[in-house]
Amino acid sequence: MALTTAGSKLASLNAWVESVAALTEPQQIHWCDGSDAEDQALKLLMVERGDLIPLNPDTHPNCYLHRSHPSDVARVEHLTFVCTSEREDAGSNNHWMAPADAHAKVDALFAGCMRGRTLYVVPYCMGPIDSPIARCGVEITDSPYVVANMRLMTRMGAAALARIEREGSFVRGLHSIGELDPDKRFIMHFPEELTIKSIGSGYGGNALLGKKCHALRIGSYQARREGWLAEHMLIVGIENPAGETHYIAAAFPSACGKTNLAMLIPPEGYREAGWKVWTVGDDICWMQQDDEGQLWAINPEAGYFGVAPGTGAKTNPNALAMLNRDAIFTNVGLTADLQPWWEGLDQGRPAKDSQGRDFDPANGPAAHPNARFTVSAKQCPSYSPVAESAQGVPLSAIVFGGRRESLVPLVFEARDWQHGVLIGAAMASETTAAATGAVGVVRRDSMAMKPFCGYNFGDYFAHWLTFGKDGAKLPKIFHVNWFRKGSDGKFLWPGFGDNLRVLEWVIARCEGKASGQATPIGFLPTPDDLNLAGLDLSDEARDVLFAMDPQGWYREFEAIKQYLHDFGSRCPQALIDEANLIESELHVLQPGPQASAA
Ligand code: SAT
Ligand code: MN
Numbered sequence: 001m002a003l004t005t006a007g008s009k010l011a012s013l014n015a016w017v018e019s020v021a022a023l024t025e026p027q028q029i030h031w032c033d034g035s036d037a038e039d040q041a042l043k044l045l046m047v048e049r050g051d052l053i054p055l056n057p058d059t060h061p062n063c064y065l066h067r068s069h070p071s072d073v074a075r076v077e078h079l080t081f082v083c084t085s086e087r088e089d090a091g092s093n094n095h096w097m098a099p100a101d102a103h104a105k106v107d108a109l110f111a112g113c114m115r116g117r118t119l120y121v122v123p124y125c126m127g128p129i130d131s132p133i134a135r136c137g138v139e140i141t142d143s144p145y146v147v148a149n150m151r152l153m154t155r156m157g158a159a160a161l162a163r164i165e166r167e168g169s170f171v172r173g174l175h176s177i178g179e180l181d182p183d184k185r186f187i188m189h190f191p192e193e194l195t196i197k198s199i200g201s202g203y204g205g206n207a208l209l210g211k212k213c214h215a216l217r218i219g220s221y222q223a224r225r226e227g228w229l230a231e232h233m234l235i236v237g238i239e240n241p242a243g244e245t246h247y248i249a250a251a252f253p254s255a256c257g258k259t260n261l262a263m264l265i266p267p268e269g270y271r272e273a274g275w276k277v278w279t280v281g282d283d284i285c286w287m288q289q290d291d292e293g294q295l296w297a298i299n300p301e302a303g304y305f306g307v308a309p310g311t312g313a314k315t316n317p318n319a320l321a322m323l324n325r326d327a328i329f330t331n332v333g334l335t336a337d338l339q340p341w342w343e344g345l346d347q348g349r350p351a352k353d354s355q356g357r358d359f360d361p362a363n364g365p366a367a368h369p370n371a372r373f374t375v376s377a378k379q380c381p382s383y384s385p386v387a388e389s390a391q392g393v394p395l396s397a398i399v400f401g402g403r404r405e406s407l408v409p410l411v412f413e414a415r416d417w418q419h420g421v422l423i424g425a426a427m428a429s430e431t432t433a434a435a436t437g438a439v440g441v442v443r444r445d446s447m448a449m450k451p452f453c454g455y456n457f458g459d460y461f462a463h464w465l466t467f468g469k470d471g472a473k474l475p476k477i478f479h480v481n482w483f484r485k486g487s488d489g490k491f492l493w494p495g496f497g498d499n500l501r502v503l504e505w506v507i508a509r510c511e512g513k514a515s516g517q518a519t520p521i522g523f524l525p526t527p528d529d530l531n532l533a534g535l536d537l538s539d540e541a542r543d544v545l546f547a548m549d550p551q552g553w554y555r556e557f558e559a560i561k562q563y564l565h566d567f568g569s570r571c572p573q574a575l576i577d578e579a580n581l582i583e584s585e586l587h588v589l590q591p592g593p594q595a596s597a598a
Contacts, residue, residue: 006031008123009165013138017121020140020174025112026119032147034157042144051145055329056338062326065340066145068203069180070355073331074370075205075212075254075435077451080187082217084455091456092566093446102188106197109184113176113199117142123161123170124154126215126286126300131390133286133298135222136164137171139209146175146207148328152303152374154210171195171218173209177202189213191221191454204305204330204372215284215300217454223286224455224463232448233285234262235297235393237384238503241274246507249285249297249475250399251424251448254434255370257482257495258282259306263318263382265497269534275500278384279318279377280393282306287395293472296392301377307434308332308371310344315496322379329373333359333366342367369433395475396510400447402429405485407552410493410545411502412522413478413509417468419522420477422578425461426560427479444563458570465572476510479522484545492541505530519548520585550589557583 007014008031021029032038043064046052052064082094083102090096097105120141127134139150150156164170173196178184185200196213198206205212219230233249240246252258262282266275281299288296304319308329311319323340333341333350341350343365350359350366359366377383386393400423402408414420424447430440435451444450446457453460468474480502482495505525508514516523527542537545561579564571 008161010168012168013164013170016138016172017140021119023107024110024114024119024142024176026114026142027116029119029121031121032123032151032157034151034159039148039151042148046144046148052328053334053338055340059337059339060324060327063324063340064328065332065334066328066330067354067356068331071182072180072201072203073368074203074433075451076182076185076187076201077435077437079185080189080451082189082191082454084192088570089455089459091458091570093450093453093457097188099190099192102190103197106186106188106199109178109186109199110174110176110197113178114142118144120144120147122147122150122156123164124150124156124210125160125163126154126210126219127298128388128390129155129159129163131298131392133228133288133296133392134300135171135219136160136167137173137210137214138164139173139175141175141207143175143177143202143207145202149208149305149374150210152328152376153208153301153305155302171214173198173214175199175207175209177207187213189217189454191218194218194222208305211284211301211305212452215286216449216452219286219300219454220449220452220460221454224459228289229287229295229464229467231285231287232283232452233398234258234282235280235285235299236262236264237278237280237386237393238500238507239276239278240507245278246396246510247280247297247393248397248399248503248506249287249395250401251427252401253403253429253432253445253448254451255307255432256401256403256429259304259319260311260316260496261499263316263380264500265317266500267497267534270500277382277500279380279382280384280387281377288392289467289472293467293469293474295395295467295475297395298392299377299387303374303376304380305372305374308340308342308373309365309367309369311342311373312344313346315344318380318382319373321381322375323373326379327373327375329371331368331371332373342371397478397506398475399478399480399506400424400427401480401482402427402445403432403483404428404442404481405430405483407549407556408479408481408484409524409548410482410484411478411480411505412519412524412548413476413506413516414522417472417474417477418465418574418578421461421464421468422575423477423479423522424464425457425564425575426579430483456567456570458567458572461575462570462572465574476506478506478509486538486540486544492538492545494535498535501530501532501535520550520582520589521548521553524548550586551591554583554586554590557586
C-alpha cells in the first residue's frame with residue numbers, strides 16, 4: 001500500500017484534510033481508493049496489530065473477527081448531539097449543544113489525537129454512484145477497521161471521489177478512536193455545516209459515519225431542506241406468483257428484525273406457489289417523490305451491518321449464506337476451529353466469548369447481544385436485481401412497526417396519508433441492546449427515528465405531511481407488531497418467514513383486493529382475511545392479534561397526545577386534530593355509562 005499525501009482535484013477537500021491534519025498531527029495521510037490491494041494491505045496491518053483475527057480459511061475465507069473495547073459495543077445516545085444554532089431546531093428529541101461550544105469541546109480532544117497514527121481519507125457515496133438521489137461524503141478516520149467497514153457499507157474510493165470532485169460538495173465526517181475513553185466520547189452533528197465530528201468510539205453507528213450520522217441525522221436535515229425523506233427503513237420487493245413485484249419500505253427500531261424481514265424466506269406453501277422476496281436494503285431508505293406523487297426509494301448503503309445473535313438457519317438462512325466469505329464479525333464468539341459463533345446459530349460450540357475469554361456461561365452469552373456482521377449487499381442470495389437502479393424502486397406501501405408485547409394488533413392500515421403520519425409519529429417500542437441503556441423499556445420512537453432524526457420532530461412530522469398532496473400516488477401506510485405476547489409470556493405470532501402472510505394482506509390492500517374492518521385506529525383484518533393455512537395459531541392468538549381494545553387504545557391515545565404536545569408549536573396541528581378525532585371515536589366505544597350517554 002502506498003502511503004501518500006496525494007490530494008484531490010477539489011481545493012476545498014484538500015484544505016479540509018490539511019486543516020484536520022494540522023489539528024490531529026498524524027504520522028502520515030492515506031487517501032483511500034477502495035481497491036482490493038488497499039483492503040488486503042489494511043487487513044494485514046490489523047492482523048499484525050491484533051485488531052483483526054483471521055477466521056478459519058476453509059469455512060470462512062477472507063473473514064475476520066474484531067473485538068471492540070468492552071465499553072464500546074453500541075451506540076451512545078446520551079453522548080450524541082445535534083448542534084444547530086437554535087436549540088429549538090434540534091428539538092426535544094435530540095441532545096443539543098451550541099455549535100461553537102461543541103466544536104471547542106471536541107477540537108480539544110482531536111488536538112494531537114492522531115500522533116503516531118495514519119490519517120485515512122475515505123471518500124464515499126451513499127447510494128448507487130450514478131443515482132441522482134445519492135449523496136456523497138468524506139470521512140477522515142484513524143481507524144483502519146472503520147476504513148474496512150466503510151468499504152463494505154458504502155461505495156467507497158475512487159469513483160466516489162470523482163463524483164465529489166464533479167459536484168464540489170460533500171458531507172464532512174471527522175472521526176478518531178481517540179483514547180476509547182467513555183468520558184472523552186462524543187458524536188457531534190452540525191447539520192447547518194453538513195459536518196460530523198465523532199471521537200472516542202470505534203463502534204458501528206458511532207464510527208462508520210456514512211451510516212446513522214450521515215445517511216440519517218445529516219441526511220434527514222438535507223432531505224427536509226431539499227424536499228425528500230431520509231428514513232430508518234428496510235426496502236423489500238415482494239414478487240407474487242404472477243411475477244409482479246411490490247416494493248415495501250418498513251421502519252423498525254434497531255435490533256427489531258429489519259434484516260430478517262428484508263431477507264425473508266417465504267413459507268413452503270408460498271414458495272411452491274411462486275412467491276419470491278427481493279432485498280433492496282435492510283436499514284436505511286432515501287425517498288424522492290415524482291410529479292405524480294409516487295415515492296421512489298434507494299438504499300444508500302452498499303452492505304449490511306446486521307445483528308449476529310439470533311441469525312440462524314430458521315430465522316434468516318439468506319444472511320447465513322452470505323456470511324461464509326469476505327465478512328467482518330464484531331464481538332461474536334469463536335469456536336475452537338476459529339469459526340464465528342453466536343447465540344441462535346444452529347451448529348458449533350463457542351470456545352471463546354466476545355472478549356476473547358474462554359467461554360463460560362457464568363460470564364453471559366458468548367456473543368455480545370449487539371454483536372454484528374459486516375458484509376457486502378451483493379453477497380445476499382436475495383439481493384434485488386434493481387437494488388443498484390439509479391432511479392430507485394417505486395413504493396407500494398410503508399410499514400411502521402415496534403416491539404410491543406401488549407395492546408398493539410398484528411397489523412392495521414391507516415385511513416390516509418395524514419393518519420399514516422400520525423401512526424408513524426406515535427410509534428413506540430421496547431428498547432434493545434443496539435444502544436447502551438436499559439433494555440425492554442417502552443419508549444416512543446417516531447418512525448424509528450428517535451435516535452436518528454437530525455432536527456426537531458415537530459418539523460419532521462410537518463415535513464412528512466407535505467408529501468400528502470391531493471391526488472398524489474402515495475404508498476399506503478400500515479403498522480405491524482410481530483412481538484405481541486400471550487398470557488404465558490410467549491410470542492403469539494411465529495414471525496420470520498410467516499410475516500409474508502401479513503405482507504400479502506398489505507399488498508392486497510394496496511391493490512384494493514382484500515377486506516379490512518374499519519376501527520378508530522385504522523383498518524384491521526379478521527383472521528379470515530389472512531392466509532393462515534398451515535399455521536398452528538392458538539385461540540388466544542386468533543382473538544388477540546386481530547382485535548382492537550378500545551379502552552387500552554384510549555389510554556394509549558392520551559399518552560400519544562401528551563407526547564405530541566411536548567413538541568409545542570412545532571407539532572403540526574393536523575396531527576393533534578387527527579389524534580383528537582381518534583380519541584373521541586374510542587371514547588364512544590368505551591363500555592359503561594359514558595358510552596350510553598354518547
Ligand atoms: O450501530 S448502528 O447504529 O450502526 C446499528 C443500529 O443501531 O441500527
Ligand atoms: Mn438501524
